[in-house]
Amino acid sequence: MQSKLNTFARVRELSDWKAIAFGAALVERMLPNYQLFCETSGFDDEGVNRKCLDLIWEWLRTPRSKINFGVHLERVEEATPDIQDHDFYGVYPAIDAAIALGALVNLVLKQDEQGAVVVSKLSQGSVEAFLLLTEEANDDTVKQHPLMQFEVDTQHELLNELQTLVRKPEALNAYKALALEAGISNIGLEI
Numbered sequence: 001m002q003s004k005l006n007t008f009a010r011v012r013e014l015s016d017w018k019a020i021a022f023g024a025a026l027v028e029r030m031l032p033n034y035q036l037f038c039e040t041s042g043f044d045d046e047g048v049n050r051k052c053l054d055l056i057w058e059w060l061r062t063p064r065s066k067i068n069f070g071v072h073l074e075r076v077e078e079a080t081p082d083i084q085d086h087d088f089y090g091v092y093p094a095i096d097a098a099i100a101l102g103a104l105v106n107l108v109l110k111q112d113e114q115g116a117v118v119v120s121k122l123s124q125g126s127v128e129a130f131l132l133l134t135e136e137a138n139d140d141t142v143k144q145h146p147l148m149q150f151e152v153d154t155q156h157e158l159l160n161e162l163q164t165l166v167r168k169p170e171a172l173n174a175y176k177a178l179a180l181e182a183g184i185s186n187i188g189l190e191i
Helices: 007-012 016-041 048-061 067-078 091-108 114-135 146-162 168-178
Strands: none
Touching: 007 016, 007 114, 007 146, 016 048, 016 091, 016 114, 016 168, 048 067, 048 091, 067 091, 067 146, 091 114, 114 146, 146 168
């Protein structure tokens, strides 16, 4: 049995494309929160975030792809909602998803080597904030809540899968599918 390293320590050990694949898998689980926010608020990012994440998967599957991620990072930043403009909870997980995607692009651009850790922390933080706000958990019980346990278990499952993952399109497609297998976002929204 492997030692139970904490999630973030395991993520820190990832390098290169595996860190990006892990981050992309987590953002896949966060993006539905952003998309629901757009639908309910009328906020229109014109599909910028979905397109950017799709391009990251394309780059993972086809490393020689020429994609100007600098331009996409600017678009993601512009499509990040402002807390001042929205007075309902949905803006928070939407912002978390957009910031996570920005961190992932920074990782692709080699601007932040810890981008996958940022995504991992944002995803868990999003779940924690959701549970505290909905009063499904408090500071003492949040780590034991089934949704938080599911988030941590999912991250570990994705990390375990990376140990044998090869950088081939069908393997990456299966990895992405694994992230979405439960059919829910990180905060439990149906996908």
